[in-house]
Amino acid sequence: MKVIEVAAGLVYREGRYLIARRNPGVHLAGFWEFPGGKCEPGETLEECLRRELFEELGVRIDMPIPFQIIRHEYAEKTVELHFFRCRIETGHATAIDCAEIRWVWPHELGDFEFPPADRPIIEALRRQSIGQTV
Secondary structure, X not given: OOEEEEEEEEEEEOOEEEEEEOXXXXXXXXXXXXXXXXXXXXXXXXXXXXXXXXXXXXXXXXXXXXXEEEEEEOOOOEEEEEEEEEOEEEOXXXXXXXXXXXXXXXXXXXXXXXXXXXXXXHHHHHHHHHHHHO
């Protein structure tokens, strides 16, 4: 089965993360996710993330820092998700190519329905935030 490479941004600001709700009619419609998307042929993961965040949210980001890679097998495809920490450099996040967006605290991430592949990332972010408050 073909592996689809995806770059996803852990966009953070003042302790909160930006999450986006998937549009109706797409794979995993209605689920929340960390914004990003599929890599185009010949595109690096960082270039993909920059392009996707501009297309979906209208923002330009600073240098993405690799955070974690997760491979997840769905019935119809396998995805390899490359998560990067990043901050918005220019623009204000707007739901251009997603149903809606929210800025949430790490402890609130569990209140939203994410795809199964995102769960280890949510746990890692929640554990990290607990460590930072001590």
